[in-house]
Amino acid sequence: MIGAVDIGGTKIAVGVVDESGKVLSRMEAPTDPNRYSDGIELIAHMLRKTAQRASGEITGIGIGSTGPVDPMSGEFGDVDFLPGWRGKSPVKDLAAAFNVRVALENDGDAAALAEAGWGAGRNRTRLIYVTVGTGIGGGMVFDGKLYRGVDGAHPEVGHHVVDPNGPQCSCGFRGCWESLAAGPAMVAWLETNAPADYPYRKGITAKRICELAQQEDLVALQAVEREAFYLGLGLANLINLFAPDAIVLSGSVMKSAPLFLGRIRGLIQTGCRFVPAEKTELTLASLGEDTNLIGAARVWHYRFGQ
Ligand SMILES: [Zn+2]
Numbered sequence: 001m002i003g004a005v006d007i008g009g010t011k012i013a014v015g016v017v018d019e020s021g022k023v024l025s026r027m028e029a030p031t032d033p034n035r036y037s038d039g040i041e042l043i044a045h046m047l048r049k050t051a052q053r054a055s056g057e058i059t060g061i062g063i064g065s066t067g068p069v070d071p072m073s074g075e076f077g078d079v080d081f082l083p084g085w086r087g088k089s090p091v092k093d094l095a096a097a098f099n100v101r102v103a104l105e106n107d108g109d110a111a112a113l114a115e116a117g118w119g120a121g122r123n124r125t126r127l128i129y130v131t132v133g134t135g136i137g138g139g140m141v142f143d144g145k146l147y148r149g150v151d152g153a154h155p156e157v158g159h160h161v162v163d164p165n166g167p168q169c170s171c172g173f174r175g176c177w178e179s180l181a182a183g184p185a186m187v188a189w190l191e192t193n194a195p196a197d198y199p200y201r202k203g204i205t206a207k208r209i210c211e212l213a214q215q216e217d218l219v220a221l222q223a224v225e226r227e228a229f230y231l232g233l234g235l236a237n238l239i240n241l242f243a244p245d246a247i248v249l250s251g252s253v254m255k256s257a258p259l260f261l262g263r264i265r266g267l268i269q270t271g272c273r274f275v276p277a278e279k280t281e282l283t284l285a286s287l288g289e290d291t292n293l294i295g296a297a298r299v300w301h302y303r304f305g306q
Contacts, residue, residue: 064110110295112139232267
């Protein structure tokens, strides 16, 4: 039984996961962005509690975390929204507390490993995992190996530029994929472009826009069309660059995937003529809400398993 820890900017999910990727017990708590020592104590407490509930013993711990993190040293880098965690190593601290081996990866990489090992990406040799929610992230698993950049860096698929005249992003560029196609971009577009008397503008969310589009609301349909266009451009870029066997799609925006997939497939057909794009399968993640938690457990198997 592997202890799994998914550290996000607003919450930490902890659970225990069996050999087949099944979550046996889970808990979650808000993240304290400043006090690392309280955070690590809370994680240890939740690990003990979930293990007790599942009546088992933790034989290893895997962590997936919002980045940047150093998977080799197990240390947190310059994580904007977790200032108190900078330079700290949950790998070292949890290994000492539980006397087991601990492995850490970026959460996008962790989820990619989970889908590759236990989910929709099984038996796909070259797999790209993309999650579209409040941002766009992902990970790549090629020939069973997680793709890492220089110094073990996690590549940022969400920050390739699709329109240099687009909105400013914190990455430094204007018009990167995330700034145009993540959920908040859909909301921002609608807030700016809906007619003055549009009744649903106040407090609208990406989820609500998708619901309204399903009810044939014309403004929401325009927002969805634009979202599908930018999603499609980014996915087509990934296909032209990597010609993968499969792209596994996840995240809150992808819960409305049927609204976007037709347009996305059309764009890929138009712009990916020099690679066998028809052989790249676009598929939805299959591990559900707990993909990141399951991913954290998979990180342990990937590092120490077999
Ligand atoms: Zn960016």
